[in-house]
Amino acid sequence: MEKLRRKPERGRSERADLYDILDATNVGVLATVKDGEPWTVPLLYGRVDDMLVLHGSTGAGALRHVAQGAKASFCVHLMDGVVVADNLFNSSANYRSVVVRGTLTELPKDTAYDALAVMSDGIIPGRSKEVVTATPKEMAATLAIGLAIEDDNWIAKVRTGGPGEPSEDATAWTGVVPAYTVYGEPEPSEFVPAGTAVPASVRALVERGRTLGV
Amino acid sequence: MEKLRRKPERGRSERADLYDILDATNVGVLATVKDGEPWTVPLLYGRVDDMLVLHGSTGAGALRHVAQGAKASFCVHLMDGVVVADNLFNSSANYRSVVVRGTLTELPKDTAYDALAVMSDGIIPGRSKEVVTATPKEMAATLAIGLAIEDDNWIAKVRTGGPGEPSEDATAWTGVVPAYTVYGEPEPSEFVPAGTAVPASVRALVERGRTLGV
Numbered sequence: 001m002e003k004l005r006r007k008p009e010r011g012r013s014e015r016a017d018l019y020d021i022l023d024a025t026n027v028g029v030l031a032t033v034k035d036g037e038p039w040t041v042p043l044l045y046g047r048v049d050d051m052l053v054l055h056g057s058t059g060a061g062a063l064r065h066v067a068q069g070a071k072a073s074f075c076v077h078l079m080d081g082v083v084v085a086d087n088l089f090n091s092s093a094n095y096r097s098v099v100v101r102g103t104l105t106e107l108p109k110d111t112a113y114d115a116l117a118v119m120s121d122g123i124i125p126g127r128s129k130e131v132v133t134a135t136p137k138e139m140a141a142t143l144a145i146g147l148a149i150e151d152d153n154w155i156a157k158v159r160t161g162g163p164g165e166p167s168e169d170a171t172a173w174t175g176v177v178p179a180y181t182v183y184g185e186p187e188p189s190e191f192v193p194a195g196t197a198v199p200a201s202v203r204a205l206v207e208r209g210r211t212l213g214v
Numbered sequence: 215m216e217k218l219r220r221k222p223e224r225g226r227s228e229r230a231d232l233y234d235i236l237d238a239t240n241v242g243v244l245a246t247v248k249d250g251e252p253w254t255v256p257l258l259y260g261r262v263d264d265m266l267v268l269h270g271s272t273g274a275g276a277l278r279h280v281a282q283g284a285k286a287s288f289c290v291h292l293m294d295g296v297v298v299a300d301n302l303f304n305s306s307a308n309y310r311s312v313v314v315r316g317t318l319t320e321l322p323k324d325t326a327y328d329a330l331a332v333m334s335d336g337i338i339p340g341r342s343k344e345v346v347t348a349t350p351k352e353m354a355a356t357l358a359i360g361l362a363i364e365d366d367n368w369i370a371k372v373r374t375g376g377p378g379e380p381s382e383d384a385t386a387w388t389g390v391v392p393a394y395t396v397y398g399e400p401e402p403s404e405f406v407p408a409g410t411a412v413p414a415s416v417r418a419l420v421e422r423g424r425t426l427g428v
Contacts, residue, residue: 037285177397181394191379
């Protein structure tokens with residue numbers, strides 16, 4: 001096996017690198033300020049070109065708050081591996097992360113469903129074409145908010161490679177334990193008649209194997 | 215296969231449930247307020263009884279900011295599966311999440327290394343007993359900050375089970391695609407002499423298989 005070389009953590013300045021990270025997962029943490037205090041919630045998201053799209057019910061009070069022009073910070077992270085050094089101080093993790101800052105805006109009602117479809121296809125590619133269309137009542141209750149990715153409102157960071165040089169005992173094992181997220185066998189709900197085929201999009205998701213974060 | 219029943223999302227009020235979620239992963243997002251704006255960063259963490267411990271270098275400016283009494287919100291999430299409904303509106307995700315809010319405090323220097331050991335053992339159980347001790351210089355550069363888990367400063371949420379009843383077409387397949395994080399084969403660094411054994415703690419981590427989030 002080829003041995004891992006040390007590659008220190010570094011920021012990425014190319015938009016393609018930013019998009020690669022954003023497209024590799026689908027949950028992030030939205031932070032905003034309410035009454036002067038920080039406030040966080042994990043949310044599913046999708047990317048439509050240079051726009052991050054978050055989705056929620058119109059009943060969600062905090063989401064309405066950020067939809068109405070509050071400053072927000074959205075943070076995405078992927079854990080790619082545990083970096084094992086010969087001491088704790090130099091042990092670390094390989095990861096990819098993105099922070100996008102800005103002001104969120106509610107997307108027009110007539111584009112909210114399209115945003116939901118993009119988000120859904122980011123999770124299960126092709127799924128939006130297999131499903132029944134939402135009812136007018138459901139579409140009215142759909143809140144989609146957008147966060148524009150501009151030239152200077154994001155930070156992308158990546159750490160890859162092994163640990164630094166051992167501090168004392170050069171004979172100790174050091175290296176990396178890679179981490180992956182995988183999907184298991186689809187489990188049918190209580191409403192599925194016996195013998196109903198798993199949709200093509202869901203089968204493809206599972207067959208792709210090591211999917212999330214890769 | 216037993217069919218999944220719908221179990222709606224709900225908050226958890228038991229501290230044991232909170233600890234189960236916190237102990238199932240080791241990265242969260244720290245949010246704070248700087249100059250009136252929200253600010254986020256992903257961080258490794260560990261739990262010591264009723265204290266969340268974050269670790270960083272004393273060079274990290276933002277971490278010093280929260281260490282000096284700033285209000286913070288720390289958010290942890292685990293994606294457990296994709297919930298496939300027959301329309302996009304009812305599609306969802308099974309997840310576990312925790313938000314802990316409060317004021318962070320810098321841990322005394324003489325306990326920072328112990329906090330680092332707890333964090334490390336949360337990632338690789340038993341690792342702290344295998345390594346060389348940090349040098350005085352390294353220990354001086356170690357910043358450990360704590361966030362106390364009190365009776366009323368946290369929210370834990372869990373969604374499990376399948377989607378709700380199909381809206382129209384009761385013959386469509388609906389269900390859940392479970393997601394897991396797994397570890398791959400350890401990769402030695404460039405500094406490891408040929409034939410060096412992988413440490414017992416690292417072997418155990420990989421052999422445990424579906425580890426993170428389970």
